[in-house]
Amino acid sequence: MRYNLYYWPHIQGRGEFVRLALEEAGAEYVDVARLPESRGGVPALMRMMERAPGGRLPFAPPILQAGREVIAQTANILLYLGARHGLAPKAESGRQWVHQLQLTIADLVAEVHDVHHPVASGLYYEDQKKEAKRKAESFRKERVPKYLGYFDASFSEIRAGRDISAVQRSPTLIFPRFRSSKASSMRFRGRYAACRKNARG
Numbered sequence: 190m191r192y193n194l195y196y197w198p199h200i201q202g203r204g205e206f207v208r209l210a211l212e213e214a215g216a217e218y219v220d221v222a223r224l225p226e227s228r229g230g231v232p233a234l235m236r237m238m239e240r241a242p243g244g245r246l247p248f249a250p251p252i253l254q255a256g257r258e259v260i261a262q263t264a265n266i267l268l269y270l271g272a273r274h275g276l277a278p279k280a281e282s283g284r285q286w287v288h289q290l291q292l293t294i295a296d297l298v299a300e301v302h303d304v305h306h307p308v309a310s311g312l313y314y315e316d317q318k319k320e321a322k323r324k325a326e327s328f329r330k331e332r333v334p335k336y337l338g339y340f341d342a343s344f345s346e347i348r349a350g351r352d353i354s355a356v357q358r359s360p361t362l363i364f365p366r367f368r369s370s371k372a373s374s375m376r377f378r379g380r381y382a383a384c385r386k387n388a389r390g
């Protein structure tokens with residue numbers, strides 16, 4: 190099966206989670222919006238948003254087309270790929286646990302976005318810098334330690350052998366890579382590093 194991925198061509202963003210899973214799976218895929226407009230490009234992405242085959246309209250990219258199926262919402266796409274490519278546990282409870290972690294990552298991603306667009310998504314960061322600065326303070330002090338503490342505790346449980354099968358080769362392994370990716374840590378690199386150092390004591 191050759192997949193079509195639809196995502197904004199000039200940013201890593203949420204599309205990167207899907208690309209990493211596809212790469213990990215060794216799956217064949219086309220990054221449609223990165224093609225020239227004669228074969229895809231952003232117009233093809235817009236067409237997919239407005240007239241998805243089957244009428245299941247996506248709200249926003251990333252979007253994965255798998256044959257006649259059109260799937261949106263990053264965590265939903267990873268749930269789909271995880272089951273089909275052995276990236277997630279076979280047992281339903283394990284898959285649900287991995288999905289829970291991925292949804293929590295989605296919450297973190299949304300918060301990172303909101304730090305830079307605290308007033309409105311449609312406004313440029315430059316137009317809401319004052320509010321962004323205030324938001325960033327509580328994000329760095331309270332939210333980053335809370336999220337990292339949660340993931341550290343979860344991975345400690347897994348390392349302790351209680352549910353290793355749940356996360357072996359799962360899309361959540363993307364998380365450590367995500368942290369070191371441009372999408373998040375470019376802006377909060379110092380804070381992430383400090384939190385990790387504190388966590389290790």
Ligand SMILES: N[C@@H](CCC(=O)N[C@@H](CS)C(=O)NCC(=O)O)C(=O)O
Nearest residue numbers: 202203249250251261262263264295
């Ligand atoms: N919950 C969705 C969020 C999707 C999303 O916000 N996509 C961004 C790009 S990363 C977008 O283009 N949003 C347009 C909009 O919300 O109007 C997911 O996890 O996939």
